[in-house]
Amino acid sequence: xEEETVICPSCGREVPKTLYCIYCGAALFKxxxxxxxxxxxxxxxxxxxxxxxxxVTRPSEVVAEEAQRGEVDPEIRSLMEDLKNYFIWKIKLVxxxxxxxxxEPVFTKLFEEYQSKINSLTQVRNQKIEQLRKGxxxxxxxxxxxxxxxxxxxxxxAVGEIDRTxxxxxxxxxxxKIRKLETETSYVxxxxxxxxxxxxxxxxxxxxxxxxxxRRCYESIKTLVDEGKISEKIAENLSKDLDAVLKIFDSMxxxxxxxxxxxxxxxxxxxxxxxxxxxxxxxxxxxKREILAKLDKIWE
Numbered sequence: 001x002e003e004e005t006v007i008c009p010s011c012g013r014e015v016p017k018t019l020y021c022i023y024c025g026a027a028l029f030k031x032x033x034x035x036x037x038x039x040x041x042x043x044x045x046x047x048x049x050x051x052x053x054x055x056v057t058r059p060s061e062v063v064a065e066e067a068q069r070g071e072v073d074p075e076i077r078s079l080m081e082d083l084k085n086y087f088i089w090k091i092k093l094v095x096x097x098x099x100x101x102x103x104e105p106v107f108t109k110l111f112e113e114y115q116s117k118i119n120s121l122t123q124v125r126n127q128k129i130e131q132l133r134k135g136x137x138x139x140x141x142x143x144x145x146x147x148x149x150x151x152x153x154x155x156x157x158a159v160g161e162i163d164r165t166x167x168x169x170x171x172x173x174x175x176x177k178i179r180k181l182e183t184e185t186s187y188v189x190x191x192x193x194x195x196x197x198x199x200x201x202x203x204x205x206x207x208x209x210x211x212x213x214x215r216r217c218y219e220s221i222k223t224l225v226d227e228g229k230i231s232e233k234i235a236e237n238l239s240k241d242l243d244a245v246l247k248i249f250d251s252m253x254x255x256x257x258x259x260x261x262x263x264x265x266x267x268x269x270x271x272x273x274x275x276x277x278x279x280x281x282x283x284x285x286x287x288k289r290e291i292l293a294k295l296d297k298i299w300e
Contacts, residue, residue, distance in 0.1 A: 071187075072194045076128060083121040084199055090114040091210055091245065094217045094238065097230070104230055115241075129195050132188050139188075143181040150174040204253055205299040211249040218242040256298050263298075267291045 093114065097107045150171060157167040194200060199207055221238055224230045230238075250257075267288065274284040 072190050076191055076194055079121060079124060079128070080194055080197065080200055083118065083125065084201070086114050086117045086121065087198060088210065090118065090241075091214050091217075094242065095213050098217045098220050098224065100229060104234060108234065125195055129192065132191055132195075136185070136188050139181055139185050143178065143185055146174055146178045146181060150178065198248065199252065203299075204256055207249065207253050208256075208299060211246070211253060214242055214245050214249065218246060260295060260298050263291055263295050 090111065093102070093107065093110055096102045097104075102110075153162075153167060153170055153174070156162045157164060199210075202210075218239070221230075221235050221242075225232055225235045270279075270284060270287055270291065273279050274281070279287075
């Protein structure tokens with residue numbers, strides 16, 4: 001039969017369940033305790049630690065939920081809405097040019113106007129990001145430290161190092177500090193999330209359509225020059241601008257596009273396997289439906 005063991009409260013070693021530690025000689029149980037009562041106390045302490053963990057981790061979960069539905073400053077929301085609109089209008093304007101529905105002088109006037117607005121709004125955006133980030137990392141670290149201190153305090157109480165009275169006298173100050181820091185950091189998180197989301201409110205599918213428009217325009221620039229519809233100077237400026245725009249789109253939906261490409265390759269391979277007779281029609285149709293379902297979900 002396996003010998004029962006306990007952890008010595010003095011040296012921390014695992015020792016046989018007797019009255020005294022075989023290593024350091026310390027009493028394993030208080031005078032008024034039996035080994036059974038001590039074991040019960042340990043179990044209660046373990047439960048206390050679990051409760052502490054739950055209490056300590058819960059605030060961060062609440063903060064995460066609040067951040068998702070966090071209130072964004074109306075000024076920041078308006079700023080990003082304007083920036084998004086000018087960004088989209090610029091792409092649509094280039095598309096109108098490529099379709100031959102606007103003269104070069106009118107295009108140039110509107111394009112420069114939109115670009116000027118984008119530049120000024122972007123400058124304001126960058127300033128706001130810089131202001132918000134000042135001291136933000138420090139507050140995050142303070143919040144982390146405060147949570148650890150509160151957890152440590154509760155664990156000390158759970159294992160019996162300090163009593164409940166001491167916990168109740170020291171915990172409120174830490175809890176208040178945590179609440180304050182959580183409010184401050186979750187607010188900044190929400191503002192930064194908005195400021196870093198250029199096309200907020202647009203679905204992946206809508207962004208994909210904008211990207212297709214920009215790419216089509218980019219690829220047609222040389223043809224427009226050859227046909228005499230735009231000057232080489234305009235073409236050069238457009239090429240640089242659209243190249244930058246396409247890079248922005250790639251950062252937004254590049255991963256989804258690569259996933260789509262991979263699935264389409266998988267579908268083509270599946271069709272080839274069916275055509276050579278490697279798989280049956282039923283297996284082909286089943287796997288084809290699965291792939292098509294995945295393709296539909298990519299751009300939801």
